[in-house]
Amino acid sequence: MAVEGITKLPITIKNDEATKLFMQLSNISGEIGRLDEKYKSSMLQSGFINLLALNESVQSTRIEGTQVTFTDMIEQSNKTDKNSNYIEVMNYQKALLVGEERIKNGYPITTRLILELHSILIDGARGSNLSPGDFRKIENWIGPTKKREDAVYIPIAANEIEEYLSNWETYANGLPYDRKMSLDHLGTVEGMVLDEDTHPLLKIAILHAQFESIHPFLDGNGRLGRILIALYMMQTKQISAPLFFVSEELETKRAKYYALLNKTRGNRPDWYSWLHFFLEASERMTNRLNKLLDDANTIARSGLKKCKTTSEKHVYLYTFSNPNATAPIVAKTLGISQTTARRALNSLADYDLIYRDQSMIRNIQYFNYDVLELINKK
Template sequence: MAIQGIKKLPISIEPNQATSLLMKLANISSEIGRLDEKFKRSILKSDLINTLALKESVQSTRIEGTQVTFTDMVEQIHKSEQKWEHLEVLNYQKALTMGQERIQNGYPVSTRLILELHSILMDGAARGTNIAKGEFRKIQNWIGPTKKIEDAVYIPIAANEIEDYLDNWETYANLHPYGEKMSTAHLSDGGFIIDEHAHPLLKVAILHAQFESIHPFLDGNGRLGRILIALYMMQSKQISSPIFFVSEELEKQRARYYHLLNGTRGDNPNWYNWLSFFLDASQRMADKLNTLLDKAELMAKEGMLKCDTHIQKQIYILSFRHPNLTAIQAAKQFNLAPTTARNALNFLDEKGLLFKDKSQKRNVEYFNYDVLDLINS
């Protein structure tokens, strides 16, 4: 029997469960704060952001069954013809980048932004582009192993309820514009209420699950929901740069991820199991990102010591942003003559910092395999 519909926000859990979550929160919050401070001092900063965003884009689309890898994307980036899987990843990265710019410019996570991001996700020849982009569904949909509603594991709210539920979602995310408190009349007495003033890490976990359960679009809900995690982490000032992505950890436990999301639905939602899972995934990702940043920083500093000129150093650091680099790309980035950029790239190849694809005669590609290995580790 399929679970149907969801309760509105805020949510509640058992009081004894709250203690466990709050202990986890303290550790994770401290780890993310350490990561943010470390990143502010990094010599890589935006160069690494681009690469991490590409990895996030790959991992998020893989959750939904695509087989493309991070290395595939790096190797294919300069090809004129792209497969639909590659376009899907690139659309995700574009939507993520645009969303980050909006948040940095002071726009909140909102219904308007959601529609804008969905339009980018569904653009071009990627999967689902025959479905209305940037528009909420107008018919009933369902989640299940087949295209038959009788096989559904979950049937979301009706199409005519989407805007009402998203208004509730948006208020929970951004607070009421006039400071009014959200209603808790739908919650049973005696529970620990996680309201709109809760810790942002708890809120982002709840917002993600609720968005997936509203399922406002016919396609792209999962990808858009995971983009919203990264954006809300920035909006809530948990992290100043867009570097905290959890799709990699969610992809590793895809079956559990979907199962626990489904548990937050219906008349008797189990929010504790989902929140505990999400916090654990966030902890693992924060640990991994802290280690990755330390290694990337050391690698960059050691590589720069092998360079003779400022231009060589600049182009070497650029390869952390674009692990597959061409002379034209580097020349455009730093306003150089293509010959100057090519000479610097050849120097970096001779020093073993980059790898030159000698099979190519034109538009030669230079790979930073050290970065690829680091991101894939």
């Protein structure tokens, strides 16, 4: 029998469950802090972050069934004809970067931003014929088939979406003048209330589950919900860039991810199991990202020692944001001549820092396989 609807925020959990979560949280918070410091001191910074954002885009769309890989995206990047999977992944990355710009300019995550990002996310991709940038007007359900009787979850009615998203937005951003959110929906409060002053990492876990449960759009809810995780961690100053990516960890346990989300729904939600799962995934991914940044900086420092000119250094660092490079693209991006770009790329290939694809006569492609292997390493 399908679970129907959700309760509003804030939520409560048992006191002993809260103790366990806060113990988990103390370890992860330190790792996130270290990750942010490594990012701010890295010579790679935004370029490499864009590459990580691309990988996040791949992993998030894979959760929803696409078969594209990170390597596929790199190999297609210089091709004229782009398939639908490529467009979907690039839309995800574009929405993530637009969201980053809005957060940096001081705009909080609101319904208005959510609608804007949704419009970008499904532009010309899967779901583009299903009201991009607009809330659903009809009932929908989640299940293995298109039949309502096979549904595992039936979200709130379409006419309740704005009410529930307003509650979601208030929980995310708080009320003015230090006012507190109402707890009337909780009845007699037992245990601990995880209110709007709760640690941001627990809050985004709750916000993510609640957003997926509200299911405000006919398509793109999961992808947009995972974008909001990275953006909220930025908004709350936990990290300086949209670097907190958990989709890769969630993708590896997709069935459990969906099952635990479903347990947060209905009249008797189990929030602890979901929050424990999310914190575990966050810890694994934060550890991986910390190591990834360390390894990338080590590779970059070693490679720069082999470079003999300023142009070679700039072009080499560029390949950490685009490991499939051509002279015209490098020239355009870095504002140098194609001759200078080609000379630098050929020199880097001679130093064995990148690979020159000899099968091409024009628009020769150069691959930084050190970076590709780093991202693909599990």
